[in-house]
Amino acid sequence: MTPSSGHPATVVIDVPEQSLYGTGNLPYGVFSPLGGAPRAGVRIGDWVLDLAVLLDDDVFTEPTLNAFMAQGHQRWAEVRTRIQQAVAGPVPGKAVHAHEAVRMHLPFAVADYVDFYASEHHARNVGRIFRPTAEPLLPNWRRLPIGYHGRAGTVIVSGTGITRPRGQRKEPAADQPTYGDSHRLDIEAEVGFVVGTGSSLGVPVPSTDFSQHVFGVVLVNDWSARDIQAWEYMPLGPFLGKSFATSVSPWIVPLQALEAARVPGVAQDPQPLPYLREEQPWGLDIQMSITWNGHEVSRPPYRTMYWSPSQMLAHMTANGARLRTGDLYASGTVSGPDVAERGSFIELTWNGSEPVQVGRQTRRFLEDGDEVVITATAPGCGGNRVGFGEVRGRVGRSVCGSFSL
Template identity: 55%
Template sequence: MPDQRPEQSAEQSPFDLAEGDPFGPYTLPYGVFSTADTPGRRRIGVRFGRHVLDLGALPGALPAVVRAPHAELLAAPTLNPLLAAGRSVWQEVRAAIRAAVTDPAHRTAVTPLLRPLADVTLHLPFEVADYVDFYASEHHATNVGRIFRPNGAALPPNWKHLPIGYHGRSGTIVVTGTPVVRPNGQRKAPDDAAPTFGPSARLDIEAEVGFVVGTPSTLHEPVGLDGFRDHVFGVCLVNDWSARDIQAWEYVPLGPFLGKSFATSVSAWITPLDALDEARTQPPARDFPLLPYLDDSAGEAGGIDLRIEVSINGETVSRPPFSAMYWTAAQQLAHMTVNGASLRTGDLFASGTVSGPEPDQLGCLLELTQGKGPYLQDGDEVTLTAWAPGPDGARIGLGEVVGRVLPAPDLGR
């Protein structure tokens, strides 16, 4: 699916969106872009249909709509200053942007600030601080457990008591469109006498949803479930590329390392959390009561109804439903900080592979092929897209994540 962008004629006004466009006034995701005339200058933009609104120039064009204190935040070359400003500022800025693109009185001033999406280069939208990846889908965890432990329990004994996760490598998070080089590493099949070294032969994808932290927290002060909205700015799609053969040999006893750290692709667009209010849904029923810091039975619905689509070389292979996730993002954040660990602006935490109960709802090739392969080949291109239900029947889009596999470097093995 090509980035959910309906066709628009050259004569059509950028304000006249194509029917069903998931990047309308209810979505307004944030990104960072540059243009061919000033390639070294990065600026914040908001996607509106098939255009990008230059937010740095918006306060000057509409000083009565965008408050002066926000001008400096919007003029930054990255989203981090805006992320750190806090929820009240996020809401004020979002309301101003929505007024700018929906009020006909502003069209003359706003039109020159809309750049065609095809004419800009998109960049990683925020400076990533820490990266944590979870394992929050019961369907995924069960499927993987059955593949790796056919004669044992599918789920480890702690799985339904806490959101399992691991710390990843923030320095290898890349924006959509960045090629993914097949990693080299150690592999050892169960029947091999010794490990060998070379390119991963079992390169896989993991369709995930990421959450971007805005407001930091204080060391030694946990963030409870009710603090989720105050700290999390928005949502993006994530492809956590995985070298299954490297991972299988290294992950006992300390967990994923080189099999995961070579690349994690994220969208160029961060959809504000407030844009997903209509998509809130109850998570699956719990099997037993949770400890108080994870107990969300009395709070707002913590699940999100996101419809994800995974395609390889243009062919849809899966449609994982995010609403099926056992652990919510709020629970993941609460668990991540319950020991006193602090949040930093730009932290990214991802859901783990999203899988549903049906055969066409599995979020990685390991599950889709029951561990038998085939896995990704050099030259394969993987695309993730997603949308959520919005107000008045609108669709709320998440920016696509695309990555093409390149051959491993020859290290003179």
Template identity: 60%
Template sequence: MTWLDLPENTPFGLDNLPYGVFSVAGAPERRVGVPVGDQVLDLTAAAAGTAAAFAPLLTGGVLNPLLAAGPPTWREVRESVREWLTEPRYADQLRPHLVPLAEVTTHLAFDVADYVDFYSSEQHALNAGAIFRPDATELPPNWKHLPIAYHGRAGTVVASGTPVVRPHGQRKPRGADAPTFGPSRRLDIEAEVGFVVGVPSTPGTAVSTEDFAAHVFGVCLVNDWSARDLQAWESQPLGPFLGKSFATSVSPWIVPLAALEHARVAGPRQDPVPLDYLRTSEKWGLDLTLEIRLNGHLVSSPPFATQYWTAPQQLAHLTVNGASLRTGDLFASGTVTGPERDQRGSLLELSWGGREPFALPGGLTRTFLEDGDEVAISASAPGPGGTRIGFGEVRAAVVPG
């Protein structure tokens, strides 16, 4: 129970309590906040007003100090917020620190240290292979032995709502004699799930799959924008560079792992059995349902539970060579794609490489993104008692270069 008047079936109930950073009109100072129902609790002010021991961690307008504090402090903060919102004796003290969600401006919640993007959906890998190599029927030979990834550019990870400028670069269409330079003609999205690291690790020390929850604070949504024509030409032989590094959008609210206990499921059966460092005894698949909307129209609903490699396996592989974790590291799942046509997580797949335009309302069609298009990715997960845990959305519009 709570003294708040929460909307029925709100995705931001007391079993969720994600964290973000916001400001309000006329007050540019950034505050740490927790959305609950259709309001945001100013956690910076609430912690100071209740003289909470963790209040100093919330004064910098960014989540990094809280992220670095580790699981005992994460639990303390979460338990305190739940107590404040359920015990009537706090109501009068906290009401002044509640702001309508519709009136806040959200910001990038944490300073991103490093960004790594994986390639962990078997269906996406199979689809991409079939699109680019129609005669290919198999995955790359290493795909089921290790989680493939590329190291992205932390400086171009941006907050939801930040316009995405159409990137320029070299592209060489199939059959052309030479490359040309200009704006990408095959601008795409990738619907992904991101994991935010809190506790760092020591350089030269691998992090095991069993230590996942000791380092990772929570989960967000990611749109890993992709210029497919730039990517195809430059990725010979190395991986993504300019085709990816221009923008990666992140949702404003970071859902803590503690809110996702009812969403945890066993990952897919892995064959062959992974090497020892990639094995885990815990269930860390997540039963998330994503929704992709293009100009407000639902075009796909990818299921995250089908991902072949889980987040603990990705973290273990990321560090097994001794690479260290830093507070604010972000690693993303790679495109989330299910087996059905309406579960594809990129326009590359939805249009099958541009060869099969898909329909939008009003008789419109798309293969890749046009200037002015707006993409919104949202997600939810099971919570206790039939509730749903909401992630909000990551949204951005394409503007001309």
């Protein structure tokens, strides 16, 4: 018996053998059924399970996962085991909803947002674009994970429309800047890490404590206005060119689901300072895919990242900065060594000088009506792959306060 309308007393969940959302994954999200309020759920196959009903636990009636995440690593492991045991047999019919019939929400209240610059391939490409006659990597790049502090209030869930940002831009040959719509709107395909449990102010978090603090992983699209960014970023780095929208996937894949995806990181030279050295490998073999108006244009491999998520966490707190439940930090653009592995369009089109074919059209940067979808999978236990869902966004512009294509 499989779930159906009418909520039978109990049902047996039918999961296809090669599903990206089997019992080895069980990503968490916040959903609302038709006519219902947002609440916590877990995805299995093509179904969403209402955790408050399945586990009889009021913490899952909250409109975000923050209260659950704050309960800590041991609690996360206990709940995961309870879910796996529950779905092995009949489950309450009222707990089961078809995935296509529910509305997904931002799964956590974002406390802080930090974005890193952890791909050497991306950093080298951008360096060559903007400093063609100089060394592409700045002297500090291999010494520490470079990052900037983003804007938590503009982190949005997948499917939310992206309003084309406005700001100051200055063309290289122009004498003065102008103000208006960004003409070089871009994406950055990234992997994000959601902090579950916080830390004390003044106490650095070592890389060995990564799995005790980080609840899980999301996909991120850090939308970027390259013309606004190019004019403003010296001397203090990204600001308005980045802060207008950052999209995240609605499903948080728990770290426990990624044990089979763990790989050694790339060789680091020079050897990092002691606080950045790792005792355990936290490279992740995540294969990403970027489609532009339905056409795949790139497949960035996260396993090629220079700095690992545990090193990013250690550096982010090295000065005593505290962690809070709901903090989000992202990897920065994921790019591999090949052209077809570049995770941003500024790289893929080489700053617009090499347009790419998108179906029957060519593109340099994003035009109104364009839609970008980022997906990813990783090795899972038992040979199945683990899915991360998608992060999707379509570009429009604000017309008299409303979104329009």
